[in-house]
Amino acid sequence: MDSKTKRFILSEQEIPTHWYNIQAEMKNKPLPPLHPGTKQPLKPEDLFPIFAEELSRQELNQTDAWIEIPEEVRNLYKNYRSTPLVRAYALEKALGTPAHIYFKNESVSPIGSHKINSAIPQAYYCKKEGITNITTETGAGQWGAALSYAAKAFGLDLAVYMVKISYEQKPYRRSIMQTFGAQVTPSPSMSTKAGKKILTENPNYQGSLGTAISEALELAMNTPNCKYTLGSVLSHVSLHQTVIGLEAEKQMEMAGEYPDIVIGCFGGGSNFSGISFPFMRHNIKGDKKTRFIAAEPASCPKLTRGVFQYDFGDEAGYTPLLPMFTLGHNFAPANIHAGGLRYHGAGVIVSQLLKDGLMEAVDIPQLESFDAGMLFAQTEGIVPAPESNHAIAAAINEAKKCKETGEEKVILFNLSGHGLIDMTAYEQYIAGDLINYALTDEDIAKNTSELEKII
Amino acid sequence: MDSKTKRFILSEQEIPTHWYNIQAEMKNKPLPPLHPGTKQPLKPEDLFPIFAEELSRQELNQTDAWIEIPEEVRNLYKNYRSTPLVRAYALEKALGTPAHIYFKNESVSPIGSHKINSAIPQAYYCKKEGITNITTETGAGQWGAALSYAAKAFGLDLAVYMVKISYEQKPYRRSIMQTFGAQVTPSPSMSTKAGKKILTENPNYQGSLGTAISEALELAMNTPNCKYTLGSVLSHVSLHQTVIGLEAEKQMEMAGEYPDIVIGCFGGGSNFSGISFPFMRHNIKGDKKTRFIAAEPASCPKLTRGVFQYDFGDEAGYTPLLPMFTLGHNFAPANIHAGGLRYHGAGVIVSQLLKDGLMEAVDIPQLESFDAGMLFAQTEGIVPAPESNHAIAAAINEAKKCKETGEEKVILFNLSGHGLIDMTAYEQYIAGDLINYALTDEDIAKNTSELEKII
Numbered sequence: 033m034d035s036k037t038k039r040f041i042l043s044e045q046e047i048p049t050h051w052y053n054i055q056a057e058m059k060n061k062p063l064p065p066l067h068p069g070t071k072q073p074l075k076p077e078d079l080f081p082i083f084a085e086e087l088s089r090q091e092l093n094q095t096d097a098w099i100e101i102p103e104e105v106r107n108l109y110k111n112y113r114s115t116p117l118v119r120a121y122a123l124e125k126a127l128g129t130p131a132h133i134y135f136k137n138e139s140v141s142p143i144g145s146h147k148i149n150s151a152i153p154q155a156y157y158c159k160k161e162g163i164t165n166i167t168t169e170t171g172a173g174q175w176g177a178a179l180s181y182a183a184k185a186f187g188l189d190l191a192v193y194m195v196k197i198s199y200e201q202k203p204y205r206r207s208i209m210q211t212f213g214a215q216v217t218p219s220p221s222m223s224t225k226a227g228k229k230i231l232t233e234n235p236n237y238q239g240s241l242g243t244a245i246s247e248a249l250e251l252a253m254n255t256p257n258c259k260y261t262l263g264s265v266l267s268h269v270s271l272h273q274t275v276i277g278l279e280a281e282k283q284m285e286m287a288g289e290y291p292d293i294v295i296g297c298f299g300g301g302s303n304f305s306g307i308s309f310p311f312m313r314h315n316i317k318g319d320k321k322t323r324f325i326a327a328e329p330a331s332c333p334k335l336t337r338g339v340f341q342y343d344f345g346d347e348a349g350y351t352p353l354l355p356m357f358t359l360g361h362n363f364a365p366a367n368i369h370a371g372g373l374r375y376h377g378a379g380v381i382v383s384q385l386l387k388d389g390l391m392e393a394v395d396i397p398q399l400e401s402f403d404a405g406m407l408f409a410q411t412e413g414i415v416p417a418p419e420s421n422h423a424i425a426a427a428i429n430e431a432k433k434c435k436e437t438g439e440e441k442v443i444l445f446n447l448s449g450h451g452l453i454d455m456t457a458y459e460q461y462i463a464g465d466l467i468n469y470a471l472t473d474e475d476i477a478k479n480t481s482e483l484e485k486i487i
Numbered sequence: 488m489d490s491k492t493k494r495f496i497l498s499e500q501e502i503p504t505h506w507y508n509i510q511a512e513m514k515n516k517p518l519p520p521l522h523p524g525t526k527q528p529l530k531p532e533d534l535f536p537i538f539a540e541e542l543s544r545q546e547l548n549q550t551d552a553w554i555e556i557p558e559e560v561r562n563l564y565k566n567y568r569s570t571p572l573v574r575a576y577a578l579e580k581a582l583g584t585p586a587h588i589y590f591k592n593e594s595v596s597p598i599g600s601h602k603i604n605s606a607i608p609q610a611y612y613c614k615k616e617g618i619t620n621i622t623t624e625t626g627a628g629q630w631g632a633a634l635s636y637a638a639k640a641f642g643l644d645l646a647v648y649m650v651k652i653s654y655e656q657k658p659y660r661r662s663i664m665q666t667f668g669a670q671v672t673p674s675p676s677m678s679t680k681a682g683k684k685i686l687t688e689n690p691n692y693q694g695s696l697g698t699a700i701s702e703a704l705e706l707a708m709n710t711p712n713c714k715y716t717l718g719s720v721l722s723h724v725s726l727h728q729t730v731i732g733l734e735a736e737k738q739m740e741m742a743g744e745y746p747d748i749v750i751g752c753f754g755g756g757s758n759f760s761g762i763s764f765p766f767m768r769h770n771i772k773g774d775k776k777t778r779f780i781a782a783e784p785a786s787c788p789k790l791t792r793g794v795f796q797y798d799f800g801d802e803a804g805y806t807p808l809l810p811m812f813t814l815g816h817n818f819a820p821a822n823i824h825a826g827g828l829r830y831h832g833a834g835v836i837v838s839q840l841l842k843d844g845l846m847e848a849v850d851i852p853q854l855e856s857f858d859a860g861m862l863f864a865q866t867e868g869i870v871p872a873p874e875s876n877h878a879i880a881a882a883i884n885e886a887k888k889c890k891e892t893g894e895e896k897v898i899l900f901n902l903s904g905h906g907l908i909d910m911t912a913y914e915q916y917i918a919g920d921l922i923n924y925a926l927t928d929e930d931i932a933k934n935t936s937e938l939e940k941i942i
Binding site: 037038039041044108110111112118122140142143144181184185203204207208210211212213406409410412413414415452453455456458459462 | 492493494496499563565566567573577595597598599603636639640658659662663665666667668861864865867868869870907908910911913914917
């Protein structure tokens with residue numbers, strides 16, 4: 033047993049006052065999003081019909097490296113921040129690795145994941161601009177639950193389209209949203225043109241984030257005084273999530289260490305960005321040589337097997353064209369339990385960073401992710417979200433390499449959420465009913481080959 | 488919006504090094520547990536066949552006010568302690584009360600409740616004494632989940648009897664226990680004499696904590712190198728839970744306040760004891776006049792409507808006779824969602840304190856408890872456990888009184904756990920399907936009148 037400090041927590045005064053905007057410091061800026069009709073680069077004003085104005089400006093801001101966190105947002109951050117940075121001594125011991133493994137524990141937020149970090153500012157800016165109604169989509173329900181809380185906190189009405197497979201697999205998340213007063217509809221639904229079209233073609237379609245985004249966007253565009261919000265992918269969401277890494281940087285300092293490797297699971301990119309970008313700025317400056325690893329599911333491998341191309345962010349093609357690693361916006365991901373990672377594309381910043389070799393990506397099969405999650409639960413006592421299991425698996429793989437080489441590397445990963453509402457998945461794992469989903473090169477080429485060649 | 492400090496957190500160095508044993512300082516000591524056959528007061532040795540020896544000694548220790556927390560236990564406490572003390576500004580605002588409301592947030596523990604505070608030392612002492620197998624019962628599953636984690640941490644095999652109604656209502660908690668490697672059986676079961684007897688008489692019996700205790704005890708008594716463990720009621724469990732109140736005392740000091748009222752929900756008494764006893768010691772010394780309020784469900788009102796008498800702790804009558812406020816060990820509580828409060832009796836210390844007027848009790852109908860839980864969720868952002876809702880309801884009632892009188896009282900309650908795995912209950916509440924269960928005086932007299940008059 034070890035009696036050294038395990039958990040590092042910041043005082044309320046040390047909670048970051050600014051988010052870090054990596055766009056301002058990237059040598060190669062992300063390519064601009066394009067208007068799908070004119071193919072012209074978007075200006076913030078082009079986004080005003082969809083998003084709050086301040087969020088639109090943040091989305092395309094490539095000049096200000098630091099953006100102040102409004103007082104009202106910080107005040108709600110204080111309800112659960114700082115989250116702890118934890119040294120995973122028990123996991124290290126179980127692996128027999130000389131590596132030092134740390135995790136940032138975002139699972140202790142009221143809703144159980146990091147999603148609340150962006151939900152609060154998004155609801156705040158909408159409220160501040162006089163908006164009364166917001167819409168969104170949600171995969172596993174983590175984002176929807178977080179936004180439901182934030183909408184309630186700022187007195188906004190919220191309509192959520194929840195990916196149908198998750199709506200059925202995760203009824204508790206649906207109820208959490210309803211507890212906070214949100215209206216929840218399974219997607220695809222018959223309430224939008226986008227949903228009707230998909231259901232007509234494929235009545236049994238289990239939904240995807242891409243489809244749910246189309247539905248939420250359509251509702252926002254057709255409702256007065258209503259804006260759309262998104263829980264990942266976009267640059268302003270990554271911006272808000274940097275509060276994770278900025279805290280972790282101070283906490284690693286308390287621990288007297290600096291990470292050699294930083295790892296996040298990867299759906300649209302926001303939690304990975306959040307833990308990574310504040311450390312990556314030191315790589316950009318040339319001060320550090322940290323490795324950054326995005327861990328995506330093998331069944332939805334846009335970073336490791338997708339193409340870098342302009343593509344839509346949603347199934348129906350309502351969004352601007354985004355320069356991203358993508359499997360094609362018509363890609364229908366397998367029904368893995370990590371619902372939050374079932375998305376065809378990656379955010380524009382992360383896509384550029386991957387292209388430029390500033391980060392890496394690995395893909396993790398479903399069973400390997402749960403092997404890792406079980407070991408983590410049994411050693412550290414926290415049942416992780418299926419999404420987070422991908423980050424844990426990647427961290428374990430790196431720690432095992434250290435065991436072989438004898439290197440005492442410092443590995444930091446983001447525990448993006450707990451899995452207490454995903455126990456069906458663990459039940460299936462324990463029963464031996466969980467499977468891997470393999471994708472052939474043909475499966476992947478089917479959707480990516482249809483993309484218009486712009487780059 | 489308020490930018491004052493909201494959350495108070497202790498450093499690892501400030502985590503208590505000793506538990507507080509109120510028995511040593513009570514003017515009127517609890518009456519002794521009696522051997523059911525001889526009616527003689529129990530000595531620690533009499534408990535050795537059932538419990539670990541050190542736990543047996545702690546159970547009857549009326550001399551040492553402070554008992555050192557073993558290093559190995561503190562080391563695991565550090566995984567999640569200190570838990571935050573939080574000023575509930577948003578709840579205060581919603582109520583329009585001048586009262587200052589604080590809550591101790593035990594919901595951030597890895598398993599989501601305070602139960603882990605006693606699970607860790609119980610597993611530790613068993614391991615230390617060479618025990619290989621342990622058994623227990625669980626109501627809502629909070630205790631079972633916590634003990635499953637602790638058993639895994641110390642390498643013990645665990646068998647859990649889970650109250651049948653909870654086994655069915657809360658499958659996720661069952662899966663959590665299985666994730667940690669525990670064997671879970673719904674109670675009543677056909678695997679014990681006690682279970683068989685009940686099922687033969689009433690095949691549809693939905694179970695109770697009293698029955699599950701009988702089954703777990705029977706298994707422990709019939710298995711080599713196996714001990715029984717309990718998640719509440721007993722004095723050593725209350726002892727371990729004082730870590731809550733001892734932390735809260737330091738944290739209230741950080742906030743510059745001292746509670747006028749301390750509130751905990753009440754099942755067997757351990758979370759109430761945990762938050763209360765460290766503050767109550769100042770009342771005993773005569774330094775303070777804090778009020779202590781136990782909030783029990785109206786459908787299981789042992790403190791407010793039960794009798795003070797010697798009774799068994801379990802349905803089958805395997806336990807020693809305990810001097811307690813009780814509804815009779817055959818009392819079958821209604822199927823409320825607060826499964827952890829469905830117990831017929833109160834711990835011996837708390838029973839004596841209530842008898843001596845050192846604390847009060849209130850009973851809360853199920854609907855009122857959920858009204859309170861919904862308001863708390865929508866203001867503070869945390870969905871509370873159905874059990875904790877009773878404490879919140881009592882706190883809200885006191886805060887409303889302050890609104891009438893204009894008094895700025897300081898109210899502290901224990902948020903014993905989160906309700907993220909109890910969303911079925913909230914779903915029913917939102918749908919309007921939740922009901923209150925009324926008990927007539929005849930219902931209560933039916934079981935209590937059968938008790939042997941010893942006191």
